[in-house]
Each structure stands twice: as C-alpha cells, then as structure tokens.
Amino acid sequence: MLFVKLAKAIGATNRVVGIVLAPGLFVIMLIGTFEVVARYVFDSPTLWAWQVNVMIFSATMLLGGGHALLENVHVKLDILYNHFRPSTRRILDVATSPIVFLFLGMMLWQGWKMAALSIQRDEHSVGLFSPPLYYNRVAFVVAAALVFLQFVATIILTIKHPPAQESHPRETTGEATAGGAQ
Secondary structure: OHHHHHHHHHHHHHHHHHHHHOHHHHHHHHHHHHHHHHHHOOOOOOOOHHHHHHHHHHHHHHHOHHHHHHOOOOOOOHHHHOOOOHHHHHHHHHHHHHHHHHHHHHHHHHHHHHHHHHHHHOOEOOOOOOOEOHHHHHHHHHHHHHHHHHHHHHHHHHHHOOOOOOOOHHHOOOOOOOOOOO
16 A cells, blocks of 8 residues: 555656646747747857757756656657556566666666766866856766656556556557557
C-alpha cells in the first residue's frame, strides 16, 4: 500500500512538472519570433535568442521525460508490443526493467559527475552572450531522477495491479489501443 501511494505521488509530481514546463514551448516560439523580427525587420539581431532557446528547449524536453513516461507516450515498438495480451505485456515490462534501471542509473551517475564538474568550473557557453551551462547540466540530473522515479512507480503499479482485461488487442471492438492503433 505504501509503495502504491509513493508511486502515485511520483506520478503526481511528474504531472505537475509536465504542466509547468508546457508553456516553455510557447516561450521558445515568442523568442524565435522576436529574433526573426529583430534580425530581418530592424536589422538588429540579438546575441542571446538562439542560445536561450536551446537552453529552454533542452530543459523542457529533458524534464518532460518523466511526464511522457507517466502518460505512456514514449516511443516504443508498438508494432510488436500491441499484438501481445496485457498479461504478456506486463511480463515484458517487468522482465526488461533491469535494462532500463541500468541505463537510468548510468544517466544519473554520469550526469551527476558532469553537473558537479560544470558547477565547480563555473562552466559557461562560448561566445559574446556566454550563459552558464551548469543549469542545463543540473536539469539533466533532475530529469534523469524524475524518469528513474517514474519508471520505479510504473513498475510498482504494473506488479501491484494486474491488467484490467485479458482480451487480445485484435479482439477489441475497434477502440484505440494504448499506442493509438486500431
């Protein structure tokens, strides 16, 4: 019961992070539009727009990983996966989890080392604008932690809650499956 509550709290955290980050894409569009107008209408390009856009975009995409996992919208081999029964999918999810844990553990470990070194060196981008890079390095570590925690939560819920129905996806009445195929 405690694990299920923890899993739901992790999911709620990733949902909030996803909602908070979503406007970042709108900000990227505004900055890009501002840069284009400044450059081509006023012949006065900015020094900062593209670097800031890259930083916002990378932070938004990285930190949105946990939310994508929560909503089950990560890219996967749906072409094969959706042909299995829910119980078989559940077994595959649990059986492949050590590989994912290893990958995410490596991301956390190496990301932590990179972030710590970046902070220690006060790492900045090269150029006239020269923004600090350690913010994105730290965002990478936080993102890896959020995805790791969401993956743990997903596995806990997969183990604790069996699939709702055992019918084969091809035997459904035409409703969309988790991957969007019919």
